[in-house]
Amino acid sequence: MEELKQPRGCIGIVGLGLIGGSLGLELQSLGWEVHGLVHKSSTAERAKERKLAQSISTNPDLLTPCKIIILALPLSKLINPEAALVEALPPNAVVTDVGSVKEPVVEVWEKLHPRFIGSHPMAGTAEAGVESGQLGLFRNKAWVSTPTEKTDAQAIDAIHDLALMLGSKWITAQAKKHDEAVALISHLPVVVSAALLRTLGDERNPEVRNLAIALASSGFEDTTRVGGGNAELGTAMAQNNTSAILRALTSYRCSLEQLEGEIVGKNWSKLKTELESAHSLRSDIVPNKDEPQKRTKSSTVDYD
């Protein structure tokens, strides 16, 4: 952090929503000159008021002096990028994205830019849009990058440095493995949780339905939080990570049927053993998460 006040150079951010806006605030505070490209002039105005970047425009030429460019766009725009954007990217710049699904993004972008590397900073909140950018969003969060054999070594180094500077935990993985992992812990929970809400919505007996709604408390709220979230985002996940989600769903249905089987068969000790192993698996996973101060900062983990 000794370099805080020295100018680090110019970094471009395409899109100033939750991730892009947060990156803009954070990178400025770390001494970067941030150029923000947005789609609408009304967004540009608001982003200027919020000081999300030093220079903000709807004109892609603003990216010309940037040595790193972060595409903080929704998945649909990453997979079908505008030609004007692609043309405006300087060939020597390192380009990365922040999409939550990696295989289709990497497939498209490796062909479009010689120094592209896929990224997924895992720092979502329920917020979105130009009002949502905030400082500290990336601290102690995973920053997954998905380099391939073709990825430029300097591009890996540049984004690695960037992630560590933001306080993130650097993880590298194959794009396909990343997509299967997030299907298990992020996309499958959306479907499982939405189906739970749907079951309540489908209850035909109005007395039972209304009583259930009146009695729903923290357990139901927790379990349905992600299923009752942003429908557009949930659909985009399913659309862009279809095969991994279907693979996870097949395994999930099998798990569910096994538990149901224990209940049908009144195998209570077997059910209890299953619930105990669920309990101990969750205890293994969650302590690391509930106490972020105990996690190694800036550590590097490889899953290749």
Next chain:
Amino acid sequence: MEELKQPRGCIGIVGLGLIGGSLGLELQSLGWEVHGLVHKSSTAERAKERKLAQSISTNPDLLTPCKIIILALPLSKLINPEAALVEALPPNAVVTDVGSVKEPVVEVWEKLHPRFIGSHPMAGTAEAGVESGQLGLFRNKAWVSTPTEKTDAQAIDAIHDLALMLGSKWITAQAKKHDEAVALISHLPVVVSAALLRTLGDERNPEVRNLAIALASSGFEDTTRVGGGNAELGTAMAQNNTSAILRALTSYRCSLEQLEGEIVGKNWSKLKTELESAHSLRSDIVPNKDEPQKRTKSSTVDYD
């Protein structure tokens, strides 16, 4: 509350765990003389130190002077009560329980005591045992009672008054409807959520599994909280509310398969509509819960 300092009479609590201990603290503060019956002398000692009741014993005779008796016991002990306990209950006392499943409890207890009424104060936390009782546990929480045609009117009035005194929201329902409703919002989520943990545990590719564990964050944590909870409690729910849980699971599987069908068929606009309706159902349910101060206190709702 003008009666706060006048002695209200003697109330018995059988079991001084989370619910029983909290009732003991609260009822003493409201001017009741509380007699607490526990099973083990070590529990009695600790309960005395914590002042969970004025009089605490392992001898059921301590219940003799009580005009209301609350059975704050686990479901298994409610359904198979000890003969010594049943014999010690004064016939004129009003008797209620706090079990989270009502039909089997009401079935047993209506035969055992002439002034029994089923109750389910919905005030659980992750805590249990003699250390867990706390003040304020019942405030703004639902207190479901499940009277039948046979229930003594004075018993209903007595427990109604008690629930309102504790700041709870009084709800009456048929035991069977209660059990179906809690299956939907409390027991089904446990199975659904445990199956999600199991899916992660079953992942055969160690790279994907380890990466998923490393990346699991708040969404996964929320969705798996109840499935990774107390295995004994989860098993007791399934064991005592089997038919309602199986009914809920059948409907859930159907919901899940429908969502999976939209993904397989790449019906993205249909999937989005489904996720939007899940979102709006959750928004209908949760505002009431997230802002308890806006709920009507001491209101009465009937679902019979």
